[in-house]
Amino acid sequence: MSTTNTEPEKLDITQFIDSFLNALKRTWVIVLILTLAFGAFEWYRVRNTYVPVYRAEATVAVYTNNDSTNADSRSAQQLGTVFPYILTSGVLRDVIMADLGVTSLPGTINVTNIEGTNLLTISVSTRNPETAYNELLSVIRNYSKVAEYVVGTTYMEIVDDSGIPSDSGRAVAVRSRVLRGALLGIALGLLITVIRMFMFRTVHSARDIQNLSNIECLGTLPVYRKKKRKNTESSINITEHNVQENYLESLRLIRTRILRRLEENKHQVIMVTSSVPGEGKTTIAANLAISMAGKNKKVILIDCDLRNPSLQNIFRTEKEHPGIVDVLKGKVALSEAIVNYEDYGDGLMILFGSPEHNAEPEMLGRENMGRLIEGLKNYADVIILDTPPSAMLVDAMLVSKYVDEALYVIMCDYAKKNVVVSGIQELSDAGVEIGGFILNGGKSSAASYGYHSYGYNSRYYTEKEDHK
16 A cells, blocks of 8 residues: 655755746746836836936145145045045135025035045035036045144146036936836735745656655656647547547557556556645546557446546537436446447547436445446446545545555646545545556646536646546
């Protein structure tokens, strides 16, 4: 009997990156929206609240009575160093205010020394461009006079000045704020991606399942890309034209392994189930039956999903046939309900699900269900039961007592790991031997949420025909 592995998972950086990228595939739209939203918000805010500040700037050369360049360099360095103290002392402020005829300095003054030279950069920032330039010229005219008491006699000569500034730096400020907002949106989006990755830990590879349990991997079906035309079914039927060759090869390998197991263990009745709806179990059950019949095996395929029978969709059957419920209730004979599909091999027979929407799943666990399966063993080499998800419904457990083993279908990056473990554990607790799991790589970008026949409303179900 297969059991789950209770040992904690080891951190694998490759697996972590793979999980993150898979989570990002589902959240990239959120990341994009947050990036655009935060960027737009910052743009709107800076556009409505930005106060323009004009900066007038000049580079001046400092000379002393000493002709030595080193002396001039030292004087410039001293002026740059002592300027904050001169400015805060109030002396320079008073001189500039008197020169400009104002009662307070309208701008912010800054002086820095260009290291290793006798050059000073003096800048004045204020909201009015003309005021900024006039104040800059006043600083240059009066700074030496005030500094004379600190560093001695100096002379200043303007080397370069900006003139009256015309650019307030608004464009740069807007770009900077928008970039900051966009980066914040990206960071928040990636945080959501990481949170989702840990909250919705799904299966990405066969190794993930083998880390959780000791179940054998029977094979992996690749992503099946099929164009859905208008008024056509989107489910997979391997007898149709243009079926992907890699899908067919993978299915043949899985079929070979299953038949070998059945022969070695003398098993005849198998059930195909999954953790949640939408993992492709019905499609896999149907195509395995077709493939086995093609190997001269007599196969009976039974739709035991009373809540949502779907085999008719895969076999493109428009005519309604009596179903398993009709047989179990004694309304029709088994010979009238079972359908022979000679086009899929000489030995393929199908007992469809019932169209009744009020069918009681409990009838799957009654004695007449057991008698039905026992009787069918005389006519088939393999009996395949397509059952509802084992992690959600009791239906699969009701049928499990009549089967020799179960095949567990797991879709990549779909059901959460804890849900998969729960479904496997339910079967194990019921005494069902799990013959192996099939990893279904198929995914659909067009997800329609909700699987209302099961009373289940979540992302786990996409298009019924596409994934069952």
